[in-house]
Amino acid sequence: GGRIFAQLMHGGRNSHPANLPGGGIPVAPAAVAAPGRVHTLDGKVDPVVPRALTAGQAREIAEGHAEAARRALRAGFDGVEIHGANSYLVHQFLADGTNPRTDRYGGSVAGRIRFAVEAVEAAADAIGAHRVGLRISPGNTEGGMVERDPAPVYRALLAALAPLGLAYLHVTDDPRFPALDDLRPRWAGTLVGNTGEHTETTRESATALVASGRADLVSVGRPYIFNPDVVERIAAGVAWTPIRGKDYHYGSGPHGYVDLPRHDAVATLRSSVSTSENIEE
Numbered sequence: 001g002g003r004i005f006a007q008l009m010h011g012g013r014n015s016h017p018a019n020l021p022g023g024g025i026p027v028a029p030a031a032v033a034a035p036g037r038v039h040t041l042d043g044k045v046d047p048v049v050p051r052a053l054t055a056g057q058a059r060e061i062a063e064g065h066a067e068a069a070r071r072a073l074r075a076g077f078d079g080v081e082i083h084g085a086n087s088y089l090v091h092q093f094l095a096d097g098t099n100p101r102t103d104r105y106g107g108s109v110a111g112r113i114r115f116a117v118e119a120v121e122a123a124a125d126a127i128g129a130h131r132v133g134l135r136i137s138p139g140n141t142e143g144g145m146v147e148r149d150p151a152p153v154y155r156a157l158l159a160a161l162a163p164l165g166l167a168y169l170h171v172t173d174d175p176r177f178p179a180l181d182d183l184r185p186r187w188a189g190t191l192v193g194n195t196g197e198h199t200e201t202t203r204e205s206a207t208a209l210v211a212s213g214r215a216d217l218v219s220v221g222r223p224y225i226f227n228p229d230v231v232e233r234i235a236a237g238v239a240w241t242p243i244r245g246k247d248y249h250y251g252s253g254p255h256g257y258v259d260l261p262r263h264d265a266v267a268t269l270r271s272s273v274s275t276s277e278n279i280e281e
Contacts, residue, residue, distance in 0.1 A: 005079040005133060005167075006072040008065060008123070012089030013050040013098070014143055016040050026050040027057070029092050029099040029106065029115075035144035058105050061089070062118035066126035079131035079167055082119055086172075087143025090116045091136075094153055097146025113157045124164050133192070134161065135170035139177030142197070150177045158186050168192050170219060173199070180214040192217045200243070203234050229262040238263045 011019070013028035018040040020026065028050035037044040053061070069080045084090035092098040093115035099106045105114050116134070123132045136157070138150035147153070158169070168190040173180045180193050193215025195201050206218040224230050226241045233240055241260060 003078045005081045005131075006075070006077040007081045007083050007135070008068050008072070009083035010061065010089035012092045013047070014038055014087060016045060016048060018042065018045065027053050027061075028089070029053065029058075029101055032098055032100075034087070053105075055103050055105055058093075058115055059118065062115050063122045065119040066122040069123040069127045069132065073127055073131070079127070079133065080123055081133040081135055081170060082116075082123060083135050084116050084119075085135045085137035085170075086140060087145045090119060091140075091145060094136075094157070095145050095147045097144070097148075109152050109156045112153055113160060116157060117160045120161055120164065120166070124166070129164045129166050132164075132166050133168040133170055134166060135172070136179070137172035137174065137196075138179040138183075139174040140172065140197075141176070147177070150179070151182060154179070154183060155186060158183060162188065165189070168217070170194070171215075172196050180209075184214050190216050192219050194219045194221060202240070203237075206234075225257065226260055228260060229264075233263050236263065 011026065013026055013032065013034045015026040016038050017023040017025060025048065029052065031049050031052045033049045034047045036047070038047045065080075065082060072080045082090065084094065093105060094112055096112070099112055101107060101111070104111055106112060120132060120134055136154060138154045139147055161169075166189060169183075169187050170192040171179050171183055172194040173196040175196075175198055180191075184191060191214075193209050195205050195209065195218075199205060201218070201220050201223055206220070209215045209218050220227075220230055222243050223240055226243055227233055230240065232238075244256065
């Protein structure tokens with residue numbers, strides 16, 4: 001009885017030849033490599049310098065979100081969320097640290113939001129705006145991102161997207177730029193809020209976020225990895241399984257993903273142990 005949206009994400013410079021068909025070179029707004037290491041099926045490896053997209057190629061990738069959205073619906077999803085956050089390609093175009101371009105996809109604020117707007121418009125035209133959401137994380141420094149002044153960029157982005165009637169806007173907060181405080185008054189549609197990396201999502205923080213009016217809905221990220229039944233836990237007032245280390249966030253196997261017990265399974269196990277003890281007594 002619920003709804004499920006597929007998240008569409010282009011890694012941009014965060015990808016690696018080991019992840020790409022034929023071992024191609026990752027693409028990005030500019031030939032600026034990501035700092036640190038990047039994820040592959042064989043573990044973390046050093047990044048490569050990406051290939052800078054031409055304006056025509058950028059337009060082609062943005063429009064490619066239309067076919068991706070259509071495929072998601074054919075696969076049974078109710079809609080799509082375009083990932084414009086956390087240092088991936090859409091975010092790379094929005095941020096001045098990864099987008100030094102001076103053509104129509106860079107330079108001015110209008111240029112830097114162009115790729116994001118075209119990607120969202122393409123998906124909306126393909127499957128209907130009411131089936132499309134966008135995720136953003138203004139000010140997030142993950143993946144070496146630099147946004148010296150996020151406010152004018154994201155305000156302009158929201159102004160450009162507001163007439164489309166999207167399903168929702170998904171905003172991750174950050175202490176470097178209080179996005180929920182700044183953008184909530186500028187978005188009349190449904191807003192999904194996330195407390196961000198520096199404030200762990202809990203039942204209490206989620207409740208407070210909605211009660212404050214800064215969000216209509218709350219997304220649960222990392223805690224969901226360790227609590228696949230988090231919705232039922234919230235409803236039942238059951239404690240959440242604590243978040244484990246980052247080694248579990250990007251694993252390539254089932255451990256830490258599909259072997260975590262549901263809260264009712266834990267309760268059943270405890271009940272069985274208690275009953276066995278009583279029988280032995």
